[in-house]
Amino acid sequence: MATDYWASSHYKRWIFDRATIKQARALDLQYVEDPEYIDFLGIFFANLISKLGKKLSMRQRAIATATVFFRRFYMKNAYCETDPFIVIAACCYVAAKAEEFPVHIKNVVTEARLLFANDEYGIKSFPSDNSKLAEMEFYLVDDLECDLIAFHPYRTLMTLCGREGSSVSHDTEAGELGAGVQDGPRYWGTGEGKLELQESALQMAWFIINDTYRSDLCLIYPPHLIAIAAIYLTLVFHESTHESLKSAQSWQYTPFLALKFKPS
Amino acid sequence: MVTRPTTPKSAEELYEIVSQVGEGTFGKVYKARNTGSGKFVALKRIRMEAERDGFPVTAMREIKLLQSLRHDNIVRLYEMMVSNGSVYMVFEYMDHDLTGILSQNQFSFTDAHLKSLCRQMLAGLAYLHHKGVVHRDIKGSNILINNRGELKLGDFGLARFYQKRRKSDYTNRVITLWYRPPELLFGTTVYGPEVDMWSAGCIMLELFTKKPVFQGNDEIHQLDVIYKIIGTPTPERWPEVTSLPWYELVKPKEVVLNHFRELFQKWLSPAALDLAEQLLAYDPAKRVTALQALDAPYFTQEQPRAEAPVGLSTLEGEWHELETKRERAKKRRKTESGT
Numbered sequence: 001m002a003t004d005y006w007a008s009s010h011y012k013r014w015i016f017d018r019a020t021i022k023q024a025r026a027l028d029l030q031y032v033e034d035p036e037y038i039d040f041l042g043i044f045f046a047n048l049i050s051k052l053g054k055k056l057s058m059r060q061r062a063i064a065t066a067t068v069f070f071r072r073f074y075m076k077n078a079y080c081e082t083d084p085f086i087v088i089a090a091c092c093y094v095a096a097k098a099e100e101f102p103v104h105i106k107n108v109v110t111e112a113r114l115l116f117a118n119d120e121y122g123i124k125s126f127p128s129d130n131s132k133l134a135e136m137e138f139y140l141v142d143d144l145e146c147d148l149i150a151f152h153p154y155r156t157l158m159t160l161c162g163r164e165g166s167s168v169s170h171d172t173e174a175g176e177l178g179a180g181v182q183d184g185p186r187y188w189g190t191g192e193g194k195l196e197l198q199e200s201a202l203q204m205a206w207f208i209i210n211d212t213y214r215s216d217l218c219l220i221y222p223p224h225l226i227a228i229a230a231i232y233l234t235l236v237f238h239e240s241t242h243e244s245l246k247s248a249q250s251w252q253y254t255p256f257l258a259l260k261f262k263p264s
Numbered sequence: 265m266v267t268r269p270t271t272p273k274s275a276e277e278l279y280e281i282v283s284q285v286g287e288g289t290f291g292k293v294y295k296a297r298n299t300g301s302g303k304f305v306a307l308k309r310i311r312m313e314a315e316r317d318g319f320p321v322t323a324m325r326e327i328k329l330l331q332s333l334r335h336d337n338i339v340r341l342y343e344m345m346v347s348n349g350s351v352y353m354v355f356e357y358m359d360h361d362l363t364g365i366l367s368q369n370q371f372s373f374t375d376a377h378l379k380s381l382c383r384q385m386l387a388g389l390a391y392l393h394h395k396g397v398v399h400r401d402i403k404g405s406n407i408l409i410n411n412r413g414e415l416k417l418g419d420f421g422l423a424r425f426y427q428k429r430r431k432s433d434y435t436n437r438v439i440t441l442w443y444r445p446p447e448l449l450f451g452t453t454v455y456g457p458e459v460d461m462w463s464a465g466c467i468m469l470e471l472f473t474k475k476p477v478f479q480g481n482d483e484i485h486q487l488d489v490i491y492k493i494i495g496t497p498t499p500e501r502w503p504e505v506t507s508l509p510w511y512e513l514v515k516p517k518e519v520v521l522n523h524f525r526e527l528f529q530k531w532l533s534p535a536a537l538d539l540a541e542q543l544l545a546y547d548p549a550k551r552v553t554a555l556q557a558l559d560a561p562y563f564t565q566e567q568p569r570a571e572a573p574v575g576l577s578t579l580e581g582e583w584h585e586l587e588t589k590r591e592r593a594k595k596r597r598k599t600e601s602g603t
Contacts, residue, residue: 007334008331008332009331093318094319094324097319097321097324098324098328100325100424100425102321104317105316105317105318130316130317131316133318134316134317134318134319137318137319138312138318138319138346138349138351141319141346141351142346142351145344146327146331146344146346146351147331148324148327148328148331149328149331149332
């Protein structure tokens with residue numbers, strides 16, 4: 001089944017080991033005093049994508065997809081040989097289309113110019129011509145090898161912990177791959193065996209997932225594993241959840257005893 | 265240096281274009297030969313230069329959809345290719361399309377063949393709908409057939425994912441007029457896979473009659489043509505029709521009775537008539553699903569059993585709507601110059 005992760009290009013072509021990721025930055029490394037700066041750049045660019053995405057009122061998942069596209073693009077290109085700012089704009093533009101929430105190219109150009117030109121960044125060179133962004137989009141899609149599907153941990157999180165009426169926006173959006181698809185018997189996604197998390201804990205797990213995009217994790221681990229790790233961290237860091245687990249005395253085993261499985 | 269998987273050859277070198285075979289939603293389709301293996305493929309060129317907004321969102325949708333679908337009755341997208349400022353989709357080559365093949369007289373289909381074609385179409389639709397995809401442009405030229413008698417659904421330029429549990433608001437400007445279901449003609453924007461099933465019903469009849477059955481000139485006329493055959497919608501047949509957006513504007517002026525069975529009994533067997541009638545149910549809620557249709561007595565009980573038209577390999581030439589259209593235009597010119 002190709003709507004599943006294991007059959008996807010995400011799994012087959014876009015998961016790397018750390019050595020390969022390091023190798024991709026070889027050229028950039030020559031220009032920094034401390035290799036750690038490269039990681040800082042990664043954080044900086046991820047924040048910019050998130051800012052631009054919010055200005056374009058993109059949903060969190062589309063922003064995550066834009067970030068994944070950005071990181072995939074820089075598996076084949078060097079920061080020092082490209083203009084990351086136009087790449088960022090192109091990533092947002094393509095991700096918005098790929099996630100069925102298209103924004104007009106003119107808006108992307110306008111918002112990107114405004115954002116990048118402010119005092120914090122001082123980038124005044126962003127082209128005002130739509131066609132430059134369209135051109136960059138073409139190179140981007142080429143280097144992405146037309147693989148426009150990215151899987152995200154949000155879906156696993158909401159499948160395991162989601163609740164009706166939760167304030168965390170977890171509605172599977174129209175256009176999401178395989179949303180509502182059920183292949184054969186399974187109980188996840190059926191509403192059975194959900195992990196009962198407090199609303200604020202769910203929120204925390206969601207934010208932890210947002211933060212993972214500031215690193216290379218999305219190139220290294222499958223999304224469901226990232227989601228599980230985020231849930232685990234939440235059980236540790238979310239105070240009242242942690243307290244209630246402790247008082248239930250299940251802590252000595254594993255927080256996952258909190259999973260109330262009811263296999264159907 | 266960065267290790268990057270390189271495309272060994274550009275599209276021009278790897279594929280040699282043989283001829284144009286079609287016109288997709290957003291670009292021409294060519295028959296091409298892989299210069300290495302000698303195998304044929306269909307190349308669909310996505311026009312970029314005309315797009316001021318860059319990569320067309322419909323193309324992006326089609327790529328995403330096809331990359332996540334794999335079924336015997338869905339056309340295979342082998343790969344994507346970028347060359348000289350164009351993006352190409354590389355498909356498996358299909359010798360004919362339904363419109364083309366129904367217009368030729370060399371090879372005649374038996375009832376078993378037609379049953380097989382109908383079954384394959386429904387199997388493709390059942391898979392799509394199971395995957396949460398509505399095709400939204402089922403018509404003769406998008407139903408592809410090869411010389412092995414295999415039928416595959418193609419052109420996903422209008423297709424999209426839908427919500428299984430919640431029906432969303434979509435555009436009603438989809439599906440070629442002749443295959444467009446009545447609820448869209450009445451202006452609904454809340455719909456699901458049932459729209460494909462109406463089109464499938466139209467195709468099923470077309471298999472037997474060899475030409476599209478509901479040939480309207482515009483939206484209003486399209487409804488009139490439908491009324492003439494299956495009658496006007498009554499509250500019993502379709503309770504919700506009166507609440508659809510354009511009902512007051514386009515509602516039937518007079519009551520027409522259902523003539524469906526008398527009109528088509530000379531073409532279709534009783535069980536085939538039953539199935540076609542269920543596919544062409546007015547009320548989308550009562551329309552048969554692809555999965556239910558596959559289980560209809562037409563397939564499971566009535567003789568003959570479905571049999572793929574493998575004899576198509578003996579057919580001379582390739583039959584696509586495009587050529588059929590050109591042929592027709594040529595003939596028209598001839599008769600015009602003759603008079």
